Amino acid sequence: MKIYLKIWRQKDAASKGKMVDYTMEGIEGDMSFLEMLDILNEELITKGEEPIEFDHDCREGICGTCSLQINGRPHGPDTMITACQLHMRSFNDGDTITIEPFRAKAFPVIKDLIIDRTAFDRIQQAGGFISVNTSGHTIDANSIPIEKEKADDSFYAAACIGCGACVAACKNASAMLFTSAKVSQFALLPQGRVEATDRVLNMVRQMDIEGFGNCTNTGACEVECPKGISLENIARMNREYLSASLKG
């Protein structure tokens, strides 16, 4: 396949970026999207040019590191996958593919396609945990009976890999789906109820401080989430937040 690429190039956080055109020939449908970028980078290095920086780690859809806006959609045209799981067979010979970093004020570009997602870490640090004494007297989590339905919902929420596709897809760059998944995974379990009030208040406050937008329930985040995190989590977080605010 012959593929035409338009890729965002930005020297560093302070520089202004621009789209740069590249042409790739001999691309196989069985190549992963990131392999295609690897080949492009090898060509650039051979020519003595600066390779394109992009984030990746596990390359099997688990780590949430890859963060590419491909043809206007986070992680590309297919659903329920990350960019590393996207294959070139999803494109046709002669296609033009636009590749940009995820865009949000709270996710500043570091270089080319790499963004700083530590805003998510700070939201998590604000309350996305339970306080457990791990000094050797830790109680087995399985000793507390939990309804199957709640355990399942908690598990589904915990499947969030924090890739940021929800923010990238949202027209408001809202982080509600991410934050709500992290609130929900604990709110649904008895171990998480103990600190539930402070957790939701602190995590939402941090989310607002980071400068993410407001949710307008378009549902774009749910469609683009590679792990299928549901909007039900946002409704749950809203309930948790309102009840915590009234208590506080």
Next chain:
Amino acid sequence: MTKLIQSSIARKVVMALSGIFLVLFLALHFTINFTSVISPDTFNEFSHFMGYNPVVQFLMQPILIAGVVIHFVMGIILEIQNNRARGVKYVQFKGSANAPWVSRNMIYSGAVVLAFLGLHFYDFWLHEMAFKYVEVNPEDPTRYYAETVEKFAPIWRTVLYVISFGLLSLHLWHGFASSFQTMGLNNKYTPAIVNFTKIYAVAIPLGFAFIALYHHFNPIIH
């Protein structure tokens, strides 16, 4: 309480609650307006009651105006914040791939409805205020039907009203069900709420459009 007002979720809840209040008001407004098609006398009676009852005039009317103002001011604030949250804009953003047009363009459908409200206030509310408090005319419980018919005589006004009702429909299509999600209601009743929203979003604006067209064409036909 201050913290609550500053939070993104609280701002959204304010939008949702004021929106639901306005949705309920629309149902009442439609019911009264529809009587003008069935019985001019009943319409005159209702209109006179709404225009001269002190509870309606000095309690419910200010609450309604506050509801409208809160809804659009908060909508504009949220829109500005949301635009800022993106920072550098995408070169390519395929919003249609993952969200319906109505949900992504609430600010535009809302802006048209707001502009329409300006015209509607000028047409009826300001006229009413002038009649009662500036010109200090005596009460006339029989004037409302004739005044309404007269208002819809020009085709430009009727067309503007019908177009605005179309945009109101789009605004309700997303906004009504969305309010429940914002307030934390997403459960087994959600499909029923979404279906009711769709019926309401079509039926009420269609009904309003019918009333406007009826009063434009009825005098021409007869």
